[in-house]
Amino acid sequence: MPDNLSHNTVEVALTPWERFAEYLHIRNKRITQQRRVLLDLVFEAHEHFDADDLVVRLGPTDAGKKIGRATIYRTLNELVEAGLLRRMVISGRSVYEHDYGYPQHDHLHCTACNRLIEFRNAELVALRDTVAMKHSFRATGHRFIILGLCRACQARYSGP
Amino acid sequence: MPDNLSHNTVEVALTPWERFAEYLHIRNKRITQQRRVLLDLVFEAHEHFDADDLVVRLGPTDAGKKIGRATIYRTLNELVEAGLLRRMVISGRSVYEHDYGYPQHDHLHCTACNRLIEFRNAELVALRDTVAMKHSFRATGHRFIILGLCRACQARYSGP
DNA sequence: TTTCATGCAAAATGTTTGCACACGA
DNA sequence: TCGTGTGCAAACATTTTGCATGAAA
Numbered sequence: 001m002p003d004n005l006s007h008n009t010v011e012v013a014l015t016p017w018e019r020f021a022e023y024l025h026i027r028n029k030r031i032t033q034q035r036r037v038l039l040d041l042v043f044e045a046h047e048h049f050d051a052d053d054l055v056v057r058l059g060p061t062d063a064g065k066k067i068g069r070a071t072i073y074r075t076l077n078e079l080v081e082a083g084l085l086r087r088m089v090i091s092g093r094s095v096y097e098h099d100y101g102y103p104q105h106d107h108l109h110c111t112a113c114n115r116l117i118e119f120r121n122a123e124l125v126a127l128r129d130t131v132a133m134k135h136s137f138r139a140t141g142h143r144f145i146i147l148g149l150c151r152a153c154q155a156r157y158s159g160p
Numbered sequence: 161m162p163d164n165l166s167h168n169t170v171e172v173a174l175t176p177w178e179r180f181a182e183y184l185h186i187r188n189k190r191i192t193q194q195r196r197v198l199l200d201l202v203f204e205a206h207e208h209f210d211a212d213d214l215v216v217r218l219g220p221t222d223a224g225k226k227i228g229r230a231t232i233y234r235t236l237n238e239l240v241e242a243g244l245l246r247r248m249v250i251s252g253r254s255v256y257e258h259d260y261g262y263p264q265h266d267h268l269h270c271t272a273c274n275r276l277i278e279f280r281n282a283e284l285v286a287l288r289d290t291v292a293m294k295h296s297f298r299a300t301g302h303r304f305i306i307l308g309l310c311r312a313c314q315a316r317y318s319g320p
Numbered sequence: 321t322t323t324c325a326t327g328c329a330a331a332a333t334g335t336t337t338g339c340a341c342a343c344g345a
Numbered sequence: 346t347c348g349t350g351t352g353c354a355a356a357c358a359t360t361t362t363g364c365a366t367g368a369a370a
Contacts, residue, residue, distance in 0.1 A: 028323085028324080029324075030323090030324060030370070031369080031370095032324090032326080032368075032369070033368085034326070035325090051360080067326085067327090068327045068328070069328095069360085070326075070327065070329095070360090071326060071327075073359090074325085074361090089252070092249075092358080093358085093359070093360095094360085108292065108297050108299075111300070117295060119291050119294070119295060121291055123287055127281065127287065131268070131279050132268065135268055135311075136310075136311040136314075137268050137308050137309065137310055138309045138314050139268075139306050139307065139308040140307055140308040142304065142305060143305045144302065144303070145302060145303045145304075146291060146292055146299050146301075147299065147300055147301045147302060147303070148292060148297050148298045148299040148300045149297065150295075150296075151297065188348085189349075190343085190345070190348095190349060190350065191345095192344070192349090192351080193343090194350080194351070195350090210334095211335080212334090227351090228352040229353095230335090230337080230351075230354095231350080231351060231352075233334090233335060233336070234336090234350085234351090237336095252333080252334075252359095252360090253333085253334065254335085
């Protein structure tokens with residue numbers, strides 16, 4: 001396994017689009033306008049977002065091109081299944097981020113301002129696998145979130 | 161070899177009851193029948209449970225001793241705030257376990273049978289604090305769940 | 321021309337809240 | 346007594362689903 005931890009992307013053979021097309025083709029699913037628009041929107045930038053963000057970003061502008069909430073949810077599930085997006089649950093709502101072509105990482109979650117800060121730590125995966133092996137468990141993934149206060153919020157909460 | 165986590169305890173000065181009473185007293189909250197019944201029920205055994213489990217364990221109609229769902233949710237929130245219970249979210253629902261008088265640990269979650277297996281690892285907290293410090297983040301806690309297949313489910317899914 | 325996908329609204333889920341009454345301190 | 350707590354039902358927020366229509370292949 002190559003150590004790409006010090007770079008911002010991971011080399012991948014296919015573009016997200018090629019990969020999604022492949023995923024759809026294998027399951028006899030169709031390449032529709034909606035899936036096209038959503039995938040482009042989602043891979044426009046490296047951000048954390050939720051279903052509602054997409055609704056907002058689609059909403060007022062494209063008057064004729066309205067995509068229903070249900071389709072957004074359905075497509076997000078497909079993108080997760082296709083390995084393009086990673087889902088995590090932050091205070092009760094699903095939050096998504098790029099997974100394909102993006103290095104493995106985890107998050108610090110500021111419980112005051114709700115910001116998510118990414119970090120990478122190679123030891124963590126090693127630790128995970130050690131623990132899993134000790135319990136005859138076959139690890140397929142993990143969720144690790146460090147909760148606390150970011151620097152800005154520490155300052156804010158200890159007076160001016 | 162499993163390390164019998166469920167029979168270990170941490171020495172604490174107060175019983176859960178004393179601690180809850182103290183918590184309530186400080187906030188001018190009252191020791192009611194319902195809170196009494198719920199705390200006893202919750203500390204009856206070391207298990208993972210959710211709100212619905214409590215509803216079921218309280219029975220259909222305890223001769224007029226019915227405790228409403230709302231009260232159960234309200235009390236669980238108090239028990240978490242009081243530091244007696246720890247809450248984690250497993251596939252969209254809140255799951256609780258003892259926190260007070262119970263050693264720090266994390267979980268392996270079998271995504272096939274939904275079982276939660278506890279493990280302890282001292283390195284993890286060290287790692288957490290190292291990462292937090294590197295980001296000027298004040299860590300107050302973390303959530304770490306290793307996802308995968310437990311031994312039984314690995315066997316089940318690779319044929320007999 | 322046959323599936324499959326979409327939009328809409330309704331349903332499902334898990335939890336919280338408003339309110340009138342009940343009860344603990 | 347007085348302020349909290351409770352049960353109930355309704356509200357909530359997010360996500361899923363049933364169904365008739367519309368669009369890929």
